Amino acid sequence: MDTPDHAKLPHIVVVGAGFGGLTFCRKFPAGLARITVVDRQNHHLFQPLLYQVATAGLSAVDIAQPIRAILSAKPDLEVRMAEVTGFDLAAKRVRLDQGELAYDYLVLAVGGATSYFGHDEWRQHAPGLKSLDDALHIRRQILLAYERAETERDEALRRALMTMVVVGGGPTGVELAGALAELARTVLKRDFDHIDPTKVRVILLEGSPRVLAAFPPELSASAQKQLERLGVEVRTATRVQNIREGVVELPGGEEIHAATILWGAGVMGTPLAKQLGVETDRAGRVPVGPDLSLPGHPEVFALGDMVTLTDKNGRVVPGLSPAAMQMGTHAAEIIAHEIRQGTREPAARPAFAYFDKGSMATIGRSKAVAQVGKLKFSGYPAWVTWLLVHLLFLVGFRNKFSVLMQWTYSYLTYKRGARIITGASGTPPSHSA
């Protein structure tokens, strides 16, 4: 694919092939630069559906697509599966676990990590949900809890095996709790002889006074009601004091014994941000300029969940995939323009403005909340909207088709296709950036 003067083109290194990084590559015009995309994984992950892999609704392969396959039609673009270990911003070099890369422009889009609010020791007892390996680990844990409950004679132990706690009432926590309740009450209902899966307790803990705090209050209330209709015990204004193996400690000395404790609470910047030598915010996110460039480094852009930014309209840009995609487009436009002009004038760069297309969260079968502009809706219409939007944005025709088939199948039969336990019973996968 090399053009004759390939080597003379400026070199852009993109770190991370999530929503932000991929959008950058797709929007960047051909023929202007060489691009090298670096990612630790060989696949792009459709994170909004990760909870469905964790709860046995979808297979891992359905929500992932090889980066090489997505970008194979792009000329002058190379994909490298490698881990970034550090930066030499002065020399314009990225250090990898194997070798290093020199760049003219650097675009950082590595996403966020799960934050335990300073309690990293909770991680081993309450895994988060960031990667396919996380999701497969959680799926294994949930399905094994049922298997163990089936043969457990001790009443208290059995109760603990049939108790599942989700910490955090944001979209991830709400979706996880709803999916866990549905799995128990519809899918597994008739599969056991000694336990009754419909008696499984799913408890959603949220520190603030309402779930989905980023949504309008009436949608929070609706979401809570829909969760409760599924049998989820929603406890708001309840701050977790401590998490031990199989135990969540609440204020006032209350303890919940639960074999499954899942963490859907905090998102923080990637540990990689610290390597950049810039001051990060309390959540470890990188502050960028209005043009998305790193302070003092107009050739380095950062975008997506790893940054903190108030846009030109004074709005705090949320850590959502549409925001990351819009930032990817913005950085691509700036860099393409400068390469075409042959100049770099940071002062003349346009500032980023976030366009809010709305937000939604799904709770279960025919249960969801959605907000589009001033429109707020919940229940079945919100759920259908959620389905359509997520199908629309799933990368790759095959995945869309396969997910649609599985959803239709689940909807019609109340079954789930991915109830398969794989992987050794050992340690959970590492929860890195």
Next chain:
Amino acid sequence: MDTPDHAKLPHIVVVGAGFGGLTFCRKFPAGLARITVVDRQNHHLFQPLLYQVATAGLSAVDIAQPIRAILSAKPDLEVRMAEVTGFDLAAKRVRLDQGELAYDYLVLAVGGATSYFGHDEWRQHAPGLKSLDDALHIRRQILLAYERAETERDEALRRALMTMVVVGGGPTGVELAGALAELARTVLKRDFDHIDPTKVRVILLEGSPRVLAAFPPELSASAQKQLERLGVEVRTATRVQNIREGVVELPGGEEIHAATILWGAGVMGTPLAKQLGVETDRAGRVPVGPDLSLPGHPEVFALGDMVTLTDKNGRVVPGLSPAAMQMGTHAAEIIAHEIRQGTREPAARPAFAYFDKGSMATIGRSKAVAQVGKLKFSGYPAWVTWLLVHLLFLVGFRNKFSVLMQWTYSYLTYKRGARIITGASGTPPSHSA
């Protein structure tokens, strides 16, 4: 589901929910006995398609189905996910990792294990293909070899990364080698910048003079020609002398350096067979009587890959899934008859007769060999037959549908959906029975 006199019914313990064990449960008439099915996994695995998971053609979930879901409609049947650790045949008890089970009849159908012909030290360098975890491990290894080759500067190392050896020219080896060659030559063809996947060497080593030795010679010849057309180097009459990390040693001091070495050669009885206290054959398989019962234990049946048997027509029963299924039916008929009659007369039991429906092996897109009765065919007609038969026997409507979709997709687009690397890079899964 308990009937009033549930506890008074005889108790049958079935160990293993593969083709033999499942068929036993399906064929056993309702109301005659309580059945407990014990399996180490929560899923039944459609082993004949395992090589497609290993070569990124299908997702793990497509070829597995939860045992509970398959058997949930059966009354008086319980499923336990547990590991059998031993037997007390005199007391009629099976020991599990958690507790034990008393039985009136015991049906053993635990399948086979990968045999390294006395060279167990080769296992770590040349993984076999028996479980989903094996397949996912191999998929990861193959895809990572390409990723590493892409960035490797050293010519010899890159060549080794692009060399794949399959040991054993039986159906598993032939199917693996064909699928590896196709993956390189069609699927990955355009995805890399520094390597040319069509230059990947796939070498199939077979100790005997021809591949698919159980097939008629003309089909062996056809299979070899079809493999070679795909670019596979087929070396028959070539016995492996030793396997080290990344190296296969051949007679005459020849060495093949290959990052990927897969073992498709031997099948042996399960290690569990030794716990039975009966003399096994050289391959570790249990000799059973004509009625499939264990010598001296008319209440214990063994079937499938774990046994060695010459049937009443003087034919050695092959280690194939149709044979295991037929044995499952045979054992179910004998036990049901005896429970109905209220007597146990081993002398009056019918002897098992294997009915050969034919055999086939697939090599790649439109490439296969098949034999049905006196009919032998190869190429496209054999391939279509293979597709239909495997779809027909895939357990569960959903899996059939999903596999059909993925095959159609692959056929039309030359892509594969499951090229996703998951799992830590650590040790391979255990290759147990």
